[in-house]
Amino acid sequence: MRAWRAAATLAFALAAGTAQAGALRYCDTPTELTHEQRDRLFRFAEVVRSELQGSGQRVALVSRAGIDLSRFGERYSHAGLTLQGSAMAPWSVRQLYYACEEKRPRLFDQGLTAFLLGMGGSDGGYVSLVFLPEEAATALERTALDDRAALSLLAGEYSANAHAWAQRYLNCNQWVAELMGMAWGGTPAGADARAQAQGWLRGAGYAPHEFRVGFAPMMWLTAVVPWLHHADHPPEDLAGAVYRVSMPSSIEAFVHARWPQARRVEFCQAGTRVVTRQGWTPIAAGCTAEPGDRVLALD
Template sequence: MISRWVARAAVLLALCGAVFAAQASSYRFCDKPLDLDAAQKDRLFRLGGVIKTALEEHAAGGVALMSRSGLDLARFGHRYSHAGVSLKANTDIPWAVRQLYYACDEGRPRLYDQGISGFLLGTEDPKEGYVSIVFLPEADARRLEAAALDKHGALSLLAGVYSANAFAFSDQYQNCNQWVAELLAGAWSDTPIGSRREAQQWLAQHDYQPSRFDIHHRWMLSLAMVFVPWLHRDDHPIDDLREASLRISMPVAIEAFVRQQVPGATRMEFCHNERHMVVRRGWEPIAEGCTPGDGDTVVPY
């Protein structure tokens, strides 16, 4: 019984589906990549090609925000677990996604550039997956591109200690999406941002609203901390802990913030299952099951 609850707590709270994903069922928290068959790889590579075409056609300034599904967070109402910045000017792999990931061997977060296909391989479910891309007007895009390509500035916003459930307004720890949110602050602030604390202050002043995760059982939160090395609670406000409700940076919160702050920002969503790909333009999400709606583009396999 205890092992079942530990596994459930680990899955619920390992919120960043980064390059190395949690596998709570075996208690191995730095797992090898998914073992995909040829058909699954082919579908992901074809989806990657469709996404690259969309980036070439719509990404002003050579940059876009990109999120993918990863860990199953549907019970919390979240489709996307991991976000990064896709950059055409990446010298090694055009449109590679610059992102934070947890380097398991080193036990610390790192910045990492990953090609589109590799980024898609981070999903937990190879049979069905989702990708969201937010495109920016050129002036805003250029500022984000400059911030993302500024190695010193990007690294100044990287924490030394990773926590998948990091409090969005604390610089004690950091999760993958938190780095993206703070990078936006560094890009769009009218005054230079020199630290994570300054970036978080800018975000708060501009009404950034992190996602809320209601854990429901406080003991589950405590139990998960014992078994999962990248989960913490000492950075969260005491009132949040009493309510077992954590405020965490997630892709949906970042997209909502960009939509609020940047008039003219647009969005495309992509999904795939074993039957087809679906492409949607607009902020309304694709229905569960990768079910197309009116106006969507459907590419059958």
């Protein structure tokens, strides 16, 4: 029974996490925040923005905890790139999202505060920033701001559980991973842009996250969920009840392994309390501060 519940949770959590932005995060009307909750969110966003502005950098990997995947050991569900030089507004987030009415993936630039509206809880959540060394950051910023390059990786239909080494489907985190492959591998935009970016990622040691469902028949629950697919997953993975999917954690792990000097900052908000931590050790569940963390009150 536990395996059935776990598999169902993963299937529908991935389905709910269709990587949509702000009010587009789900294909349903989003939960309305109270005036007090919205005010706290705006102030929390200013804490994150202040870190970006004071970083001396022009680009950062940003991840938010939008869907509760804690049962599977995952905190973050959605990643994008926050860019100081965005044409929309400084530090807007460039990301992939699923356009519900069109039923296809789209590229979307969104203000930082609106991006944080996608956090899972009405009283707060978790956000992570990763700052790269100069050479890596420069290449990533250049590629992310190049519309032709960014759009060339949009090939494929949307699937929340898109297999990391296939090109039939795509999701938000896979787009970020492939953009990094294009930026750092120097792979070209074009009809085979995704295959070439994936080829570089494989050679560089990128490893997608493995979701182990634990009960193979439950994999087919996804047949009733329009944002989940099996066609791109190898038969041996389906038989073993495994999804190999790009997630913020796998992207961060790749960056940290390739550039140990990369800097990570994590933020959490719990009601009126904000905790900020420098470093690669995650903040504990419950937004619990430890020595060395910075704690602010939003009141």
